[in-house]
Amino acid sequence: MSEQTSADLRETVRERYAAAAVQVAGGGSGCCGPQAVEVDDTFGQALYGADDRDALPAEAVAASLGCGNPTAVAALNEGERVLDLGSGGGIDVLLSARRVGPTGKAYGLDMTEEMLALALANARKAGATNVEFLKGTIEAVPLPANTIDVVISNCVINLSTDKPAVFAETFRVLKPGGRIGISDVVADDHLSPGQRAERGDYVGCIAGALSFAEYRAGLEAAGFTHIDITPTHPVADGMHSAIVRATKPATGTGSEAGTMGACCGERR
Numbered sequence: 001m002s003e004q005t006s007a008d009l010r011e012t013v014r015e016r017y018a019a020a021a022v023q024v025a026g027g028g029s030g031c032c033g034p035q036a037v038e039v040d041d042t043f044g045q046a047l048y049g050a051d052d053r054d055a056l057p058a059e060a061v062a063a064s065l066g067c068g069n070p071t072a073v074a075a076l077n078e079g080e081r082v083l084d085l086g087s088g089g090g091i092d093v094l095l096s097a098r099r100v101g102p103t104g105k106a107y108g109l110d111m112t113e114e115m116l117a118l119a120l121a122n123a124r125k126a127g128a129t130n131v132e133f134l135k136g137t138i139e140a141v142p143l144p145a146n147t148i149d150v151v152i153s154n155c156v157i158n159l160s161t162d163k164p165a166v167f168a169e170t171f172r173v174l175k176p177g178g179r180i181g182i183s184d185v186v187a188d189d190h191l192s193p194g195q196r197a198e199r200g201d202y203v204g205c206i207a208g209a210l211s212f213a214e215y216r217a218g219l220e221a222a223g224f225t226h227i228d229i230t231p232t233h234p235v236a237d238g239m240h241s242a243i244v245r246a247t248k249p250a251t252g253t254g255s256e257a258g259t260m261g262a263c264c265g266e267r268r
Contacts (some may be wrong), residue, residue, distance in 0.1 A: 003094050058234060068113040071095040074181030079103040080149040085138040085166070086110060086156025090119030092132075096152065097128045107148075108133045109141060141173050148173045151180045155241070158185045158209040167222035177250035181243070185209040185268040186229060188238040201234040209239060219246050 071092050076082060085090045086135040087108025096106040107129065110116050116133050123131050136142045138153075139162050151170050160166050170180060187196050189211045196209055210218065212229055219227050224246035231240035 005034060015158050050099065070154050070181050070183045070243075071099060073183075073245070074150050074152050076100055076104075076134055076152050076180075078152060081107070081147065082150045082152060083107045083109065083141070083143065083148045085141075085151060085153035085170070086159070087119060087133065088115050088154075088156075089110075090122045090133070092152055092154055093119065093131050093133070094122065094126050094128055096170055097131045100130070103128055104130060106131045107131070107139060107143065109136055111135065111137050139169060142168045145172045145174050146175050149178050149180070153180075153184065154180045155183055155185060157182065160208065163210060164221065167218050167224070169225060171222045171248055174248040176248060179249045180224070182245075182246055184215075185231075186215055186231065186233055186240055186242040186244075187211045188240075189213045191238045196239070197241055212242075219244075223248065225249055 008233045012165075022086065044263075063089045066199055070084075074082075076094075076096055077102045080100045081104060082096040082100060084096065084107065087093050087110045090108055092107035102107060106128075108119055110119070110133065115137070116135055119133050123133070136140050137162060138156065151174060157163060157166055174180075187209045187255075216227055225248075226247040227244075229244050233241050235241050242256050
């Protein structure tokens with residue numbers, strides 16, 4: 001993919017999410033893409049429990065555009081530092097902040113000014129004091145290396161046009177022994193990139209999806225171990241919302257990732 005094409009796709013994604021933020025701020029609800037992807041019980045706020053929804057500002061819930069609930073699978077602990085890649089209106093950051101408590105911290109990273117403004121407003125309404133929202137891209141995380149315990153993300157990595165950079169940056173910022181708990185769209189291995197594109201577009205959260213094998217290979221190449229990719233529900237023919245878990249080795253650089261990760265086959 002050329003640099004110009006990549007830049008154009010990123011701008012298309014930014015414009016759509018900016019529009020969603022403006023819509024929510026004006027009293028509407030967010031959406032995840034054009035009509036090719038329907039927003040029903042496979043995307044958005046329906047994937048969160050009533051207790052979680054009721055504890056947050058309505059705007060944070062309305063702005064949920066993801067395909068899962070990463071905070072429910074990341075097993076967050078008191079005092080941990082969490083980073084949400086593509087934090088949008090802040091729903092997963094605010095839920096993470098509640099789970100890690102006052103001794104922990106939750107960061108949200110987003111490239112869209114409108115979403116960042118919405119997230120900051122939601123944090124103020126929620127009274128969350130252990131959160132921080134950062135402007136930037138998930139391919140170049142503006143945080144030091146080895147500072148984060150857990151990285152989460154909700155249906156955002158599939159939108160990136162440079163997923164190897166995302167995996168490398170995620171590995172970099174994690175502390176040794178740190179982990180990821182990600183919800184993302186993943187494609188069946190037999191689907192070609194063209195077939196994936198037929199099922200949606202980048203803004204619709206589908207066309208950029210990696211296959212199960214590609215996702216595993218990308219994480220292994222970055223150095224992750226104990227990789228597990230578990231589909232949860234279909235979002236289109238041959239496309240699934242999936243929970244992705246992996247670990248940064250506690251010692252070393254992760255060059256042994258291929259041997260350790262190979263024992264954990266994807267659950268299909």
